[in-house]
Amino acid sequence: MNDALTRLEHERLANLRQLVATRALDVPAPSRRAWRPSRRFVAAASLATAAAVSIAVAASHGAAPPASAKLTGFAVQRAPDGVVTITLTDYRHPSQLSSQLQADGIPAMVVYIPAGEYCEEPDAAVVNGPVDYHMPDGLYTIPQFDGAPNGGWRMQINPSHLKPGQSLIFGISDGPDKVVMVGNHAIHEGGAGSSTYLVTGTLTACQYHPAPPPETAEAGKLPRLKKGQTLWIAEGDPADIRFGQR
């Protein structure tokens, strides 16, 4: 079947994929009892993953990511100058990556936005104004997709350039199209890809909702573009992030 999965089916798939990935590395499997589809199973899998990634991060400063970094589909490297490089292959399941960034004190999160949905961050607000995304002097690099069939995304952050209270959100979407919700305004962005936001406030786990219909983004209601911002208009199923709606 090719119908879109429900949230529950997605969540189950993410857990099972992780289990299969662990088996692929010949990591000793947990007991059959621990595989019960329960809170215990989810928690056990998360703990095992976190431990493995911590090892990968500790060993990878300034070096190529070790093989074990593939365990969860991502790697986090911090160079001597403080620049953090994130590589993400399993981009549909980035929650573990976001947890790892939080644990490492890196104020950033990565969210996957399925087609036809948007992610609500009610306690965050977008920081307006141009943001320099050219490294090494800028704040971050725009996520780059390597284009391979099983390829992934790569992005960099310079945490020392973030002001206190600021965070970055990298939204990854496989489209077909998406809409950015800033306050009550909707901006359509065409095509699959990524969106990066500099925000203030508290970040929480994504609250997914069905995307609003495209007509909510009539041209006459769009906010005025500021220097450094680009606007794409496209048709299709929208999906992305909404801020500050609480």
Added chain:
Amino acid sequence: MNLGRDPDLFEAFYRRHVRSVTGFVARRVTDPHLVDDLTTEVFLAAIEGADSFQPSRGSESAWLFGIARNVLATERRQAARRVDKLLRHAGRRPLDVDDISRLEEQIDAERAGRALQAAVADLPPGPRAVIELVDIDGLTVTEAAVALGIPPVTARVRLHRARRQLKAVPTGTWPDFDFVREAT
């Protein structure tokens, strides 16, 4: 088959079968939490037993429904012995309102299948297993044979016997559909 060790292969497999497996479970169970648990159990068992799948012996569906039958049978045995349901409840994945609503829709959609399950409940286990897989779950006789681990000719004989026995059931005791009779 390495879907037990290749996440991408597994994801494609999961997407192909998740709705049919959920439907299989929902035709036999009406508790949304249990439908979720058992659907996950089926895929866990498929991951564990992926090396045993032989395409030359039958389709993916037949293999997976055979697993699903075993998972359901195990659940029934455990349920019969279970005395502390509260402990089990505490270990479940929390489902939110939307999750439960979607599962209930699927459970509701399988109402006819459950009615037929009840109609065949009094048949002997062998013929009943075949008629469930063929007339309720939609497998071919050959696929049902693979799922049950019996020769196709045996499955065909059992199906014929089951349908013949069902013909003897007074019409008034049937649910409001009769495709089993038409299929004989």
